[in-house]
Amino acid sequence: MRVDIVSIFPEYFAPLDLSLIGKARASGTVRLAVHDLRTWTHDVHRTVDDTPYGGGPGMVMRPEPWGEALDALAPHELSPDGHTLPRLLVPSPAGVPFTQAMAHELAVESHLLFACGRYEGIDQRVLDHAAGRMRVTEVSLGDYVLFGGEVAVLVILEAVTRLLPGVLGNAGSLDEESHAHGLLEAPMYTKPANWRGHEVPEVLRSGDHGRIARWRRDEALLRTASRRPDMIAALPAESLDKRDRAALDRGGFQPRAGDVAK
Ligand code: JD8
Numbered sequence: 124m125r126v127d128i129v130s131i132f133p134e135y136f137a138p139l140d141l142s143l144i145g146k147a148r149a150s151g152t153v154r155l156a157v158h159d160l161r162t163w164t165h166d167v168h169r170t171v172d173d174t175p176y177g178g179g180p181g182m183v184m185r186p187e188p189w190g191e192a193l194d195a196l197a198p199h200e201l202s203p204d205g206h207t208l209p210r211l212l213v214p215s216p217a218g219v220p221f222t223q224a225m226a227h228e229l230a231v232e233s234h235l236l237f238a239c240g241r242y243e244g245i246d247q248r249v250l251d252h253a254a255g256r257m258r259v260t261e262v263s264l265g266d267y268v269l270f271g272g273e274v275a276v277l278v279i280l281e282a283v284t285r286l287l288p289g290v291l292g293n294a295g296s297l298d299e300e301s302h303a304h305g306l307l308e309a310p311m312y313t314k315p316a317n318w319r320g321h322e323v324p325e326v327l328r329s330g331d332h333g334r335i336a337r338w339r340r341d342e343a344l345l346r347t348a349s350r351r352p353d354m355i356a357a358l359p360a361e362s363l364d365k366r367d368r369a370a371l372d373r374g375g376f377q378p379r380a381g382d383v384a385k
Pocket of ligand 1: 214239240245265270
């Protein structure tokens with residue numbers, strides 16, 4: 124996967140040399156380049172912002188440097204290796220929510236291009252113009268306000284890269300984790316069996332894999348019902364059987380009426 128990132132703070136992405144993303148880059152699984160937006164300015168002050176039309180607080184990022192950056196990184200004409208146009212991702216508090224489903228969607232793309240805004244954001248015409256020739260997605264991490272798009276790109280890249288073949292040592296764990304099957308994951312424990320008087324649940328030390336799986340399922344259901352009732356409500360009716368319902372009931376969570384799977 125090819126990844127290009129444009130930002131006025133390229134040093135923000137130094138962490139992408141570390142850990143598994145660093146290994147994915149070293150192995151060539153991810154071909155990542157970070158670009159300084161000021162590369163595409165031509166004035167002595169390398170200006171990237173200006174005052175907002177219509178007034179209001181702060182500054183807006185100028186369209187010209189962005190236009191030239193996208194021209195360079197998403198060439199109008201197909202390159203010799205038949206390279207297709209990238210998918211442009213623009214972090215924004217006004218974007219669509221980033222989810223694990225979107226991470227899977229992005230993980231099959233051949234080229235991702237990230238535009239990191241700052242100040243009050245990027246002149247809207249940059250996105251409208253880009254949408255005329257490539258797929259553009261404004262994406263948000265969540266309902267809180269950041270200084271800019273850089274940390275959002277770090278989060279999105281980590282979520283996407285770990286889904287790429289060969290990046291995660293034990294890809295099997297992808298199926299076990301939160302959000303992989305619509306539930307939060309159960310609590311985890313390791314040695315010692317007793318720590319400061321706290322015991323690891325006996326069932327996990329029983330070796331009875333049937334009981335362990337049932338316990339983990341019940342814990343995942345109760346934790347999800349407690350912390351994320353929206354995820355329980357979003358579960359397909361047939362995905363909860365009688366024992367799941369019994370577990371929720373024992374936890375004091377009302378089963379949804381009428382859709383108990385037999
Ligand atoms: C991109 C500029 C700052 C936002 C005035 C503060 C994502 N979940 C998220 N929260 N905030 C962002 C985000 C914030 C950004 C930019 C993403 C570019 N800002 C602006 C509007 C209000 N300042 C985000 N993803």
